[in-house]
Amino acid sequence: MAHKLDIESLLAHLPLFRNLDEAQLALMAQAAQEVRVAKHGFVFQRGDPAHGLYVVAVGGIKLAIPSVSGQEKVIEFFSAGQAFGEAVMFLDRPYMVQAQALEDTLLLWIDKHDIYAAIDRDPSFARRMLAGLSLRLHALVQDIETVNLQNASQRVIGFLLKQPRDGQQVQFPFNKNVIASKLGLTPETLSRLLHQLSSKGYISVDGRDVYIHDAAALEAQFYGQ
Amino acid sequence: MAHKLDIESLLAHLPLFRNLDEAQLALMAQAAQEVRVAKHGFVFQRGDPAHGLYVVAVGGIKLAIPSVSGQEKVIEFFSAGQAFGEAVMFLDRPYMVQAQALEDTLLLWIDKHDIYAAIDRDPSFARRMLAGLSLRLHALVQDIETVNLQNASQRVIGFLLKQPRDGQQVQFPFNKNVIASKLGLTPETLSRLLHQLSSKGYISVDGRDVYIHDAAALEAQFYGQ
DNA sequence: CGCGTAATTGACTCTACTCAAACTCAGTGG
DNA sequence: CCACTGAGTTTGAGTAGAGTCAATTACGCG
Structure with a gap:
């Protein structure tokens, strides 16, 4: 009971x-x-x-x-x-x-x-x-848009900016293989792009923690590229 | 009235x-x-x-x-x-x-x-x-599968085999730019792939009419590749 | 502490895209 | 009736973005 x-x-x-x-x-x-x-x-x-x-x-x-x-x-x-x-x-x-x-x-x-x-x-x-159901449909259409109309770098940046922010910190909710697959990338490519963003000083990565140092630069690259 | x-x-x-x-x-x-x-x-x-x-x-x-x-x-x-x-x-x-x-x-x-x-x-x-709505969701998931898990050739073959057949003839329902976009390809790539399938003798293309000469070979290439 | 998974890095490849030009063809108007 | 137009399509040459394969390192978990 x-x-x-x-x-x-x-x-x-x-x-x-x-x-x-x-x-x-x-x-x-x-x-x-x-x-x-x-x-x-x-x-x-x-x-x-x-x-x-x-x-x-x-x-x-x-x-x-x-x-x-x-x-x-x-x-x-x-x-x-x-x-x-x-x-x-x-x-x-x-x-x-x-x-x-x-x-x-x-x-x-x-x-x-x-x-x-x-x-x-x-x-x-x-x-x-x-x-x-409508919400899910909407999300799928967005995913299709992402995969078809954005390059790898934009997808990674888009994902980072969409994550819930705690100050300048965001977290990968799962391991990077899973994130990569969701973004339609290989793990290698995801790793390289994160490294690239780090070396530009826009972010820093520590395991699943990501610190956004320059959201404006990220957005600029997101739209510019 | x-x-x-x-x-x-x-x-x-x-x-x-x-x-x-x-x-x-x-x-x-x-x-x-x-x-x-x-x-x-x-x-x-x-x-x-x-x-x-x-x-x-x-x-x-x-x-x-x-x-x-x-x-x-x-x-x-x-x-x-x-x-x-x-x-x-x-x-x-x-x-x-x-x-x-x-x-x-x-x-x-x-x-x-x-x-x-x-x-x-x-x-x-x-x-x-x-x-x-469920049906649409299903279709979108299939599209995501297509774009992520199949190469260009497979997508074209898959599309051809999915079209309603009249004998060995199928028709592109719209112009090829639109079909290409639906398949996540450029028109150039679609054109080249159709040409390639033609030159192998699997199909022949006449405007929007396509004649399937060897469906088995198409399926073989679809799964094999 | 050690194992196995996850992540990174490097070298190389290749598929599909881009850019450019030529060609086809249906529709239009002179 | 035919030349003209513009969209649609094809073909070619060159390229680059992301993938593959392979080796190494880091890390989490028992």
Whole structure:
């Protein structure tokens, strides 16, 4: 019982489920199943059937397209509170991406029938799902723009400037291989570009910590180049 | 009056609005506004506010990201029956892409309030919108895969093999500049690759008509390379 | 402390782009 | 009816940006 209450309060704080009334929230909580995935573990692989959606309760997930040659292209990251896997669920198709835990992660899994039921009962829930999908669509279009219309240096600078800043410090949220893949670069190229920006004095890099010394210069190079 | 009936029967045949009941369809038809756009004309530009969605009644539209240097990256095409512009509408953000008519086109425009009303009245309409967005998301992920994990030759072959076949003939739906942009290539590279496939005897090209002589060889090169 | 992954650095390669010119062709107007 | 125009397409030559491959170093974690 305490167990169920736990899930319910968890759900109540997630953007997707906020505003559900008591009864519906209880239904959802009952429908939700806990899924624990250890760091580097797969939530699903390409080709798996999709019968529901996942919500990150604790931890982090990366979605990526695997390729024959072992490399992969990182599509997106999800952290606590975010839902993923809905799009494929609505289409009744197998996953075309794989979901892997970036750290030990607790997920909630909800069956598609329960989601459909919620949509049917509460139009505002439908709206929230629509907004969520729209946001992802938007992000993907931006990624396409980045890869097609910006060179490697601009992508790195753009990424740095987009990260949350704490004073002049920003942090790479994951290891650099993953960041490189997200940016559509090889790790070598990312390393070289960071070094280049360092040697110009615009930034300095210490592991995952980056100190932005001259944001104006970065922006100038971003737009100029 | 004949005018209104016209729109209503038009809407009734669109995937998005099929299954709406009489009353709702009538409401939609009343809400819908005709928009005519001549070939090469813009439906909207990047930065324009989005207050509703468009449905293509007749004609064709391309969505593209404009860039400073005058070039553009084509994101997607829409032909009769398809809706576009919903994602941005749900997010209350300005368009980040531009929509341009590929030929003389008749669109229907529906205000977001009317869409929201339909969602609130009919959960199956909400589902249909969710499915529509999901499909687009899926297509974008595939595009990202294409650009990141396939070389130029594979992209061209993949495109050819995906086109609807009439015997051994396929057609480029638009001029080659537009196709090239969709594939993330320059027109020069596309031209060269088509020439190369021709000289190997796999295809022959005559304007927008392409004859596939050896689909097996194409597939072999697609996977092998 | 030592192992394995992550990150860096160097040398080299190559794919696809750029720039430039020639050519095709449909549409237009004289 | 034909010359003219301009967009679309092709072809050529040269280049550069980012990738590959390989070796080395740094670092985190058990």
